[in-house]
Amino acid sequence: MTELTLETARRAIAATFDEGRAQGLRPLSAIVIDAGGHPLAFERQDGASPGRFVIAHGKAYGAVMLGMPGGAMMARxxxxxxxMAAINGAFGGAVVPVPGGILIVDGDRVLGALGVTGDTSDNDAAAGMAGLKAAGLEGKA
Amino acid sequence: MTELTLETARRAIAATFDEGRAQGLRPLSAIVIDAGGHPLAFERQDGASPGRFVIAHGKAYGAVMLGMPGGAMMARxxxxxxxMAAINGAFGGAVVPVPGGILIVDGDRVLGALGVTGDTSDNDAAAGMAGLKAAGLEGKA
Amino acid sequence: MTELTLETARRAIAATFDEGRAQGLRPLSAIVIDAGGHPLAFERQDGASPGRFVIAHGKAYGAVMLGMPGGAMMARxxxxxxxMAAINGAFGGAVVPVPGGILIVDGDRVLGALGVTGDTSDNDAAAGMAGLKAAGLEGKA
Amino acid sequence: MTELTLETARRAIAATFDEGRAQGLRPLSAIVIDAGGHPLAFERQDGASPGRFVIAHGKAYGAVMLGMPGGAMMARxxxxxxxMAAINGAFGGAVVPVPGGILIVDGDRVLGALGVTGDTSDNDAAAGMAGLKAAGLEGKA
Incomplete structure (x- = not known):
């Protein structure tokens, strides 16, 4: 059974950043949160704006709390x-409903989420999906 | 390397107000915040409404936290x-995404932001840009 | 009738900082708020920690909202x-009940408050009282 | 001039965890925030309780915002x-005033802070100081 450990989280973030560099994206920030919505690991690349923790967290937290990845949150x-405005209020403002919030799953089981921010939302999501794959994890964007 | 000091901030605000007077604008309020989003200096001209600190701050704070000046925030x-509603929630309601939030930059480096409010958003931004120029600072509106 | 104008507020802050320098205090931050508790002017001296706006504001805001200067708030x-914990909660956390929150009065009438922070609370209050006096204003600490 | 980069932050956290393991401490969590109080990097060791981000952040954030390390915050x-209850309210509840909040300094200049939590506050602080030293950074606990 796949488990989300700090080591796995770190690998997913590193691989997300590798993909961002390979694609020439702007500096990225990425967070991995667990199945309870609580941070396991976060990194902000040099040159990213200071508010990036809040945005990365909002994408990942929304995905876990609603059981809905960023693409589905945006459609809604x-x-x-x-x-979605009411959901944001209900969760104390901490939901950012756009791509880049990726559920980390093991089949039907939600292990947590990866939140990526810094470039366009679609590029954030693509980098994150590549990062999860490289870390041996399954994502739903 | 340009640094944002209290003296520089004060000069930028004074020159913004000078420009407002020269253009016949309504009473202005202006804030300078640092690269972490924290107030360095604020002034509200006599006759301005009491809520102007909050608005000036929201313009400047959004610009710094997102790394995006007021014009770009408004487009988004x-x-x-x-x-933008979700972002506002994520930052505790403290983001006002319209012109008048001006990044203060030194090339690629963000030094902070100037937030101006009191007239139309476009006039606020124009006065602020003139104010930064007079203070020897580079702005992105 | 004395009125609190931006010009007066600026003079009070400048004179507070002059007194701080004369007494060898650590870098100070000072705010002047009006009779409704809203910021008129704020300055943070270079070298002060980034959270000083929040503290200066909390001292001045508490003084105006409760009609009670910092010394009286601390006694309570x-x-x-x-x-005082409940009061803090009721005002959204924005009350800091220690010396350095100085009511600006004209006889019985409250014009606003000066909030000073950066050194010991007592030194903050002493610098603020000297600053108000130099600006021709009457303070209650 | 020392700068706080993601690479430095990562090294400080890794060395803090190494020290924790060497001393037989319980699972640690550590955050590095910049001079504006914004997260650069965070890691939570497997086995730590889910609320550890909030505690690590609160120690580091308080240190930066007040310009005062955990030991001094606790004394106050x-x-x-x-x-300290009022200060906590003024900063939205985000200040945890105990050892383990360590200022990262370069002489008089504050670069940011390291927040460590998981064992006793004193052990947290000792591990963090060792971690900063191993990463070539100067700390004030």
Whole structure:
């Protein structure tokens, strides 16, 4: 059974950054949170703006708390903006419903989430998916 | 290497107000925050409404935390209103995504931001840009 | 009738900093807020820690909202800690009940408050009282 | 001039964990924040309780915002409990005033802080000081 350890989290973040460099993305920040929504590891690349923890966290936290990756959260936000605004309020503002919030799963089981921010939301998500794959983890973006 | 000191901040605010007077703008308020988003100096001209600190701060704070000046924040808010609403929640409500939030930069390095409010957002931004120039600082609006 | 203008606020802050320098105090930060508790002017001296706006504001804001200068707030906090904790909660955390929160008065009328922070609370208050006097204002510490 | 980079932060955290293992401490969590109080890197060792990000952050954040390491914050909290309670409120609850919040300095200049939690506060602080030293950084606990 796959478990989310600090070592795995660290590898996923490192591989996400490798992919960002390979694709020429702007400086990235990435967080791995556990199945309870709590931070395991976070890194912010030099040159990223100071608010990146909050955004990375918001993407990952929303994914875990709603059981819905960033793409699905964004679709819901576009469909029912008032719903996602209310969800944001209900979770103390800590939900950012756009791509880059990636569920880390083992089949049906949610292990946690990876949150990536720094470039466009789609590029953030693509880098994160590559990072999870390189770390031997399965992601849902 | 340019540094943001209290003396520089004070000069930028004074020159912003000078420009406002020269252009016949309504009473302005202006804040300078550092690269971590923390206030260095703030002034509210007589006749301005009492909530102006919060607005000036929100413009400057958003610019620093997202690494994105007011014009870019507004474009994103118009494109994806639910995203900027969520960002605002994630930063405790302290982001005001309109022109008048001006990044103070030294080439690629962000030194802080100037937030200006009181007239139209575009006039606020123009006064702030003139103020930064007069103080020998480079701005991105 | 004395009025609190931006010009007066700026003079009070400058004179507070002059007194701090004369007394060899650590870098100070000072805010002047109006009778509604809203910022008129703030300055943070180079070398002060980034959180000084929040502390200076909390001293001045508590003084205006409770109609009680820092010395009286501290006496009450020492006498009834649970009361001041509750007050802090009721005002969203924005009350710091120690010396350095100085009411600016004209006889019985409260014009606003000066908040000073950076050295010991007593030194903060002494510098602020000297600053108000130099600016032609009457303070209650 | 020493700068706090992601690479340095990562080394400080790794060396803090090495020291924890060498001393037989319980699983540690450690964060490095920059001079504006914003997260650069965080890691939580396997087996640590889920709330450790919040505690590590609170120690480091308090140190930076007040310009005061954990030992000094604790002394102030013991001397004036109502003051530290109010400060905590003013900073949105995000200050944890005990050892383990270590200022990272370059002479007089604050570069950021390291926050360590998981064992006793004193052991947390000792591991963090060893970690900073191994990473070539100067700490004030």
């Amino acid at each position: 936000a576009e469909d029912q903006p008032y719903f | 808010a118009e494109d994806q209103p639910y995203f | 906090a020492e006498d009834q800690p649970y009361f | 909290a013991e001397d004036q409990p109502y003051f």
